[in-house]
Amino acid sequence: MKYQKTLAVLAGLTFAGALSQAQIAVGDNLTISGFVDASYSDVEAGTAGADDATGINVDEVEIDFAFSFDAVSAEVHLESKGDTVALEQAFVSTDLGGITVSAGRMLNLLGFEADEPTGLLTYSNAYSDAFNPGSRYNDGIRGAFSQGDLSVAASVTDDYSSVGNDNNDADELAFDIALTYAGIENLSLSLGYADNSGDTAATDLQITNVHASYSLGQLTIGGEYSDWEDGPTEADAYLLLANYAVNDDLSITIRHSEVDIDGGTTSDREKTTVAAGYTVTDNLSTIIEYSNGEVDDEDNNVFAVEGIFTF
Secondary structure, eight states, X not given: OHHHHHHHHHHHHHTSXXXXXXXXXXXXXXXXXXEEEEEEEEEEEOSTTOOOEEEEEEEEEEEEEEXXXXXXXXXXXXXXXXXXXXXXXXXXXXXXXXXXEEEEEEEOSOOSSXXXXXXXXXXXXXXXXXXXXXXXXXXXXXXXXXXXXXXXXXXXXXXXXXXXXXXXXXXXXXXXXXXXXXXXXXXXXEEEXXXXXXXXXXXXXXXXXXXXXEEETTEEEEEEEEEEXXXXXXEEEEEEEEEEESXXXXXXXXXXXXEXXXXXXXXXXXXXXXXXXXXXXXXXXXXXXXXXXXXXXXXXXXXXXXXXXXX
């Protein structure tokens, strides 16, 4: 019965509407884009005291506004993950002699996985937000420069230790820097570092992140390693991923990730994921995922069906 219900939900998501990154032009200087992310999930929690959970949810709705003028561009991203609307990003950019300078609230520079479900090959992320280097948005200023196959970007921001859309503390300045190299055919390599010096040793945060992807025909292989020093907690996190494009519409992804933690109160965890993604139309895609994870020797199993409508 469980899987009959799941297939019915998948059919509903598939025919709910027509996924595309195409923007809607509103006049000469404004374009609008966004997405609606909905899912059915069945979680079997092996952790003692935790409850199993099954639900159908609208996980996220986002609307992005992009403004373009002669010498200046700007973006405003609004998102809702429940009953409230939050400001995800809002920044202004301009070119100063070949260096793009941006100021405002922006996604940080580190991390292999995309921050939005529209950029992921799977339903879930490899790690929880606490150990996901790509889940932080901060207020600050950034400079970016590209020359041939080498690109470099660096930011000075407020408190880097917060995740998501939490309010950050401007008294604790942080910085991040990322270098990307694409001079070898089919290979992309990125090295990044972030440092947040807190008021006390317990609030200091340093992240070193390296990730790479390599394409070989229909197969793409990716990997990431992060070294964390977060107050009293030290951790090593990594992921390995393989994606095979069966055809233009169907792809299969296998991913394994682990976080090994030393110090603090957080337990080690690992996760293995198998996902199939299918593009129904230019504006609608679906992902079916099964993940088996382990936190402190307790298993957690997740089966999910996701539908993403974009505009």
